[in-house]
Amino acid sequence: MISLGWEPMSSSTDAQGGLRADGIDVLGADVWRERERRHRERVDALLADHLDRRARGIAHPVEDFLFTYYSHRPAQLRRWHPGPGVLLAGPTAQAPASNWYREAAGTDADGRAVRGTTLDLDAFAARRGSTVDFVRGLLGAVQERPAHLGCFGLHEWAMVYRLPADEVRHAQVPLRLGTQGTDRVVESHRIRCSHYDAFRFFTEAARPRNRLQPTRESQTALDQPGCLHANMDLYKWAYKLSPGVPGELVVDCFELAKDIRELDMRASPYDLREHGYEPVAIETPEGKAAYVEAQRAFAERAGGLRARLLEVCDRLRPEPVEPGERAVDGG
Template sequence: MTAALAPAALDAADWQARRAAHEQRVDAWLAPHLARRRAGGKHPVEDFLFTYYSHRPAQLRRWHPGAGVVLRDADPAEFGPDYRADTAGVTLDTDRVRERRAGSVTWIRDLLAATAGRPAHLGCFGMHEWAMVYRQTQDEVRHNAWPLRLSAERTAAVVEERGVRCSHFDAFRFFTPPARPLNLLTPTRESQHALEQPGCLHANMDLYKWSYKLSPLVPSELVADCFALAREIRTLDMRASPYDLTALGYPPVRVETVEGRHEYVLAQRSFADRAALLRARLLAECDRLVAASDG
């Protein structure tokens, strides 16, 4: 039997208020996306977190208190099969969930720790998005409903002039074949722990992925905080991309210019600082879970 997490108890009024606040916060993100989905519309910025990541809208909306929390005056049926009745109320069956995850908590913990232990590199200037359209025609690019800001030839020239310094495998794997040899590194899934660094926009967006993969072991408020940061990072990612999204209200960050690169680095540094706080919170949750499992 694994060691139990030190229990904390929430009165009904407290956990119901937290659940309602979480649902209200998430609904503001979900409503436009679900309306577009019903209408068959697409948004290259706002829909990304729902289409690229595997966490469904209903899963994001569902509130969990995290491991080791007892909810007084609650019904286990309200929270799903991972919850059980406790003498003081309802709590997550942490052992059951950890057993099902079979090592993923440790894998995520080690990745977060390795990333946090490195300096932030801020010299990529968002060229990963440019490498994803390198030497493609307008019809071939992923978001082909939206024009590129520059001609295909000029877009390719920017990539070749700036070079590509992407350390993130899940960005690199979407590079066009002729763009891959231009990258300074050749990231793989196996080298992810060795290469991930805290200045990378995609590594910081992925805090959302690691948080929801830890759910319901971590509080839903932490998952929502990671989602909120990822939304802002995605906006910079696409503003600095070669796409022209001004019609959607996204003025470009022109990283092909000195001024644009300066603007990009300032925003990237701010996101890295904010992501460091979330990464530390996720690490603390993982350490707590690992210690309880090893105890």
């Protein structure tokens, strides 16, 4: 079985943690509070630099994207959830988000009765069922496709193609090859961007140069496992299903998005050396090779996370109601 972010307890454990025969994971108060504590410590370490910069009003051209494009706030990321099929045992158990949880009784590995709280799957399905169905359909389709690794991150270049300097998104960061050099890179390559949420930021001059013309409606048909942005978006799909996704898995997806964002910007036309990022010069054979190697590693890493999210979807909603229902667009 693919891990969902918690470890099954052995049959010798007591009420602090045990696995019922029907698959309900019973976590004693000491166990789940420790997992909650470790989750918060992990998130605090990941967000420390961002929160420090934010407090001092300092912008960051690479990492701010994770908190502006994506709508999940740091306080929400810190909040731990156990995921479906978990009973938080203990008379003083406080559910992480009480309106999503219900009181329940369970049995620990030694057959003793345990009371606590668990995710209310009926309430979750009523409020988020169509989102689960959309995410499962999208991620399942992507997971079955081979990875295309030949885009070389040209989407970032297409976003500044033939733009006046004062209209460039990160105007405070210089273009590594200058305006004309950047335009020549776009004009000397075939662009094949399949991800709508990257393509929609192309300049008007760059759009006809893309071999594909993705739309929101074609997202499920076009997204593919080699795409950096599709893999970053695993974080979005994980938090859009919160509190149904284990907190550990949401943070795993955040870490992937954070790491991919670094490659995305190192391979971009921007010169980020003053911020500590060496360029991946995709206009050269060496840069292309380095990009593909990193892209392949991210695709493999994302595949494991995508599989875990798909299993969570199956546990949240065993039977989709209507095909074609979709999640609300946005970050």
